[in-house]
Structures are given as C-alpha cells and as structure tokens.
Amino acid sequence: MKQADREAIESGIPGLELMRRAGRAVADLAEKLASAGGKIVVAAGPGQNGGDGFVAAALLAERSYQVSLGLLGSSDRLTGDAAEAAKGWIGEVGRAEDLRFYEADIVIDALFGTGLTRDLEARARIAVERMNASGRPILAVDLPSGIDGETGEVRGVAVKAARTVTFAARKPCHLLMPGRAYCGPVEVADIGISRKTLEARGGALFANGSALWTHVLPRPGLSSHKYERGHTLVASGGATRTGAARLAARAALRIGSGLVTVASPPEALGVNAAHLTAIMLRGCDGPEGLNTILQDPRFNALVLGPALGIHAGTRAMVAVAVHARRSLVLDADALTSFEGLASELHGAFRHAPTVLTPHDGEFSRLFKGHPDLLDPASKLERARRAAAFTGAVLVIKGADTVVAAPDGRAGINENGTPYLATAGSGDTLCGLIAGLMAQGVPAFEAACAGVWIHAEAGASFGPGLIAEDLAEAVPGVLRELLR
Numbered sequence: 001m002k003q004a005d006r007e008a009i010e011s012g013i014p015g016l017e018l019m020r021r022a023g024r025a026v027a028d029l030a031e032k033l034a035s036a037g038g039k040i041v042v043a044a045g046p047g048q049n050g051g052d053g054f055v056a057a058a059l060l061a062e063r064s065y066q067v068s069l070g071l072l073g074s075s076d077r078l079t080g081d082a083a084e085a086a087k088g089w090i091g092e093v094g095r096a097e098d099l100r101f102y103e104a105d106i107v108i109d110a111l112f113g114t115g116l117t118r119d120l121e122a123r124a125r126i127a128v129e130r131m132n133a134s135g136r137p138i139l140a141v142d143l144p145s146g147i148d149g150e151t152g153e154v155r156g157v158a159v160k161a162a163r164t165v166t167f168a169a170r171k172p173c174h175l176l177m178p179g180r181a182y183c184g185p186v187e188v189a190d191i192g193i194s195r196k197t198l199e200a201r202g203g204a205l206f207a208n209g210s211a212l213w214t215h216v217l218p219r220p221g222l223s224s225h226k227y228e229r230g231h232t233l234v235a236s237g238g239a240t241r242t243g244a245a246r247l248a249a250r251a252a253l254r255i256g257s258g259l260v261t262v263a264s265p266p267e268a269l270g271v272n273a274a275h276l277t278a279i280m281l282r283g284c285d286g287p288e289g290l291n292t293i294l295q296d297p298r299f300n301a302l303v304l305g306p307a308l309g310i311h312a313g314t315r316a317m318v319a320v321a322v323h324a325r326r327s328l329v330l331d332a333d334a335l336t337s338f339e340g341l342a343s344e345l346h347g348a349f350r351h352a353p354t355v356l357t358p359h360d361g362e363f364s365r366l367f368k369g370h371p372d373l374l375d376p377a378s379k380l381e382r383a384r385r386a387a388a389f390t391g392a393v394l395v396i397k398g399a400d401t402v403v404a405a406p407d408g409r410a411g412i413n414e415n416g417t418p419y420l421a422t423a424g425s426g427d428t429l430c431g432l433i434a435g436l437m438a439q440g441v442p443a444f445e446a447a448c449a450g451v452w453i454h455a456e457a458g459a460s461f462g463p464g465l466i467a468e469d470l471a472e473a474v475p476g477v478l479r480e481l482l483r
C-alpha cells in the first residue's frame, strides 16, 4: 500500500488529498453509525493514520457532531500530511489515553495503521485497553490499532473494532486470523488509487472467491464423456482405516471427475467393496501395486495420504506417484511421513501439478528443521515460501486457509465455517481438489476452488455437519456457481 500510495502521489494526487479522501470515508461511515449530533471520540496516533483521524474529526465537527480528539504523542511531533491535516482541526487536542471513550456514541480508532512496527506499550497500550474497556462501538481507520497489517497478528494488544474502513484495497490483516476477528465488517473506500496500480502492487494476492477460478471451473459440454472428465485414483488405508479414502473418492466424483477408483490393500478389498457403487475398486499392494496401476495413463489425478500410515511405505508411494507425473494431492500421513525429511521434497513437485494440504500442525512437523519456512509470522509468507521450496501449491488449512503457488500467487479464504472442524473434512477436501485437477483445472485454481466449495458446502449444511454430508452438499454449491 505504501508503494501504491507513492504511485498515486506521483500520478498527481497529492498525499494530503489522499488523506482528505480517507478521512472523509471515515466521517461518512461514522455518520451512519452515530446518532445525529451524537458524541464522537477520536483517538489519533503520531503518524498518517492519525492524520486520517484529524480529517475525520474536523469533518464531523462541521457536521454538528460533538467531537473530542486525543493525540498519542505531541502535536509538534506530527509531520507531513498529518501535520497539515491537524491544522484543520480547530478543537482541543487532549491525550489519547485520557479520552472519555465511555461517553461516546462511537469511538474512532486512528492510532495506528500500516505503520505499526512493534508491540503496543505504555501510553499506546493504555489507550487501546481503555478504548476496548469502554464497550462503545469502535470504528477502526484502515485497520484496528495493534494489528499487524501484513501478518494479522496482535502486537501486544489490539482494538476490537465494530467496523473497519480501509482504503483502496483490503490488506492481508483483514483476512488473516486473528486480525480478521478484530476488524468487524470491513468497508473498502476508493480514494483514487487506480486498479492498475493496485494490481501492479497487490503482490498477486487475492481474497479467495469464484472470480479467481470460475473461468476454469469444468462445465461439461453436451459431447463430453466420462473419460474426458478424468479418472481420479485414491489410495486406501488398511482394513480398519478405509473411510478416509472413500470420503475423498466420493468428493472427487461429486465435483465431476469422470471416473474414480479406490486403490485398496488386499486385506481391505472386502471392506471397501461393501461400500462402493459408482466408485470403482482396484487391489493395490503397496508401491509396486501403485506403480502397476499407474501404467494406465488414464489415471490422471491421485490422492495419497488419508489413513495410509506414517512410514517408509507411504513415502515410497509418494515417490511412485511423483515419478508417474500425475496430478497429485498429498495430505495427512503422506505429509507427516516426511517429518524431518522435508529436504527430500525440495523441488520435488516441479514436474506435475501437485497440491499439499497440511493444517498448521502438519506444516510445522513436515518442515521441522527449516526455520526459513517455519519462522515467518505470516501464514501467507510461510505458505509462499513452502510452495517455492517444494514446487507444489500449498494449502495451509484453518479458519483463514491460505493457498499459495510456487509462482507467487496466493489466495486467502474467508468463507470458512467452524462446522468444518469434524473428522474426515480434510479427506473430503483432498477429493475435491484432485477431482478438479482430473478435469484439467490447474493446481492453484483447483486448490482455491476446492477450498472455497468445501467451505461453502459446510456452511450450507450448518450445525450437525459430518464429513459424509460434505460431498452431498457439493451439488447445491455447484448449482449456484454454474448458474
């Protein structure tokens, strides 16, 4: 955003004008939230975020609200556009931490925005704690103070906002947890920064949504037949651990894979056979068995991991799949089997579309011993680095699932639902992603679409959701998407 800001100024919009537009957007939203002539308490910080606050305060005073403003730091420390903006405020300038937040109709948090560089302490911390304790609705300027704009982390303490108004485009913190939970509904104000600038400076970062992948969502034509829609193979665990594979297989079939086969160890053939109808079944005895099946090029997408067991045999299955250069989804045991062996995965997936789908715990185990991949505070950064390292698309699951491609593109998902936290949910996601790749959807788009459809299916079902319901809810989601 700083670069976008600078470019907008170079393109002729003075920084002060940007600030005026930002402040006006804040004032306009404040008017919607406060009662006419109500009390508005503005806490302004030492930088440009504070500057936005000064502009908003002056406008709201002109619009006959009872506005009080407190500053963190001293007015003579203000610089640049913020110092200019402060001249527009003719009212008193108190101390931010002494403001009577509890008297406010609404509070405007203009303490810190994208310039936060460290944890809040001393006066800054007191101001935020008192603001939160007031129980009054808080409107955050750009982002809630105390939230790190890049990572979404809470830096010590953070404003719990009722609403947020941000400028030009949302930042990672508006989608990444816990930042997202501190924002309330986020409004994006257009302050004249061009779409071209934003796309150039946006860092190939997107909020996950159908706009990102609807153009590659399979729409079977009248003439298409099942072999054109690919053949997904899902490896099953042993006789007492076959459900995961069937959940993935059913999801692959539901999302439109033309054919789906479960590759089952001999001792589980009977168990699987008893449950399968449209999904086909093949005996598969370990890596050699998988290698034999993959001689048939029609198996063009694979799911390995769910309930396969954490051992060298699973690693050998992965090696066979990589060698066969088929679209591949690795999850659960296929990831954890490489715990501490991540260097074996360096560049391993460059040759075929591959998606890894760890949750945070599996990610940490898989990349143990690789601080360069584990240390970044930002989940987005961790996913991007691991994608570049492995050559695969990384899906780091959670309330804020992040999808990152080796080429730098990334999407943050925001339609997650707590109902998805149920056994077998991850197995189903694997099947959705593999089933899309079986139909020719590229790995990054298949992962983004799979994550979004998976969450939408869960949300559409709601309370009482179990994994078996997810695949069955997919048709409803597809109907909406393909309408």
Ligand SMILES: NC(=O)C1=CN([C@@H]2O[C@H](COP(=O)(O)OP(=O)(O)OC[C@H]3O[C@@H](n4cnc5c(N)ncnc54)[C@H](OP(=O)(O)O)[C@@H]3O)[C@@H](O)[C@H]2O)[C@H](O)CC1
Pocket (backbone or CB within 6 Å): 001, 002, 004, 005, 018, 019, 022, 045, 046, 047, 048, 049, 050, 051, 052, 111, 112, 113, 114, 115, 116, 117, 118, 119, 120, 121, 124, 141, 142, 143, 167, 168, 191, 193
């Ligand atoms: N993006 C846009 O299009 C526009 C953005 N605007 C607003 O500008 C802010 C960013 O302003 P900036 O001055 O870069 O940073 P902040 O206002 O967020 O922070 C200000 C100063 O605070 C100090 N700081 C940082 N962390 C702490 C801390 N933990 N405790 C105390 N002080 C802290 C820091 O100074 P230091 O020298 O002490 O590091 C910062 O200078 C953006 O968020 C928007 O609101 C434009 O106004 C409109 C267009």
Ligand SMILES: [K+]
Pocket (backbone or CB within 6 Å): 049, 109, 110, 111, 112, 113, 140, 141, 142, 143, 144, 145
């Ligand atoms: K703020």
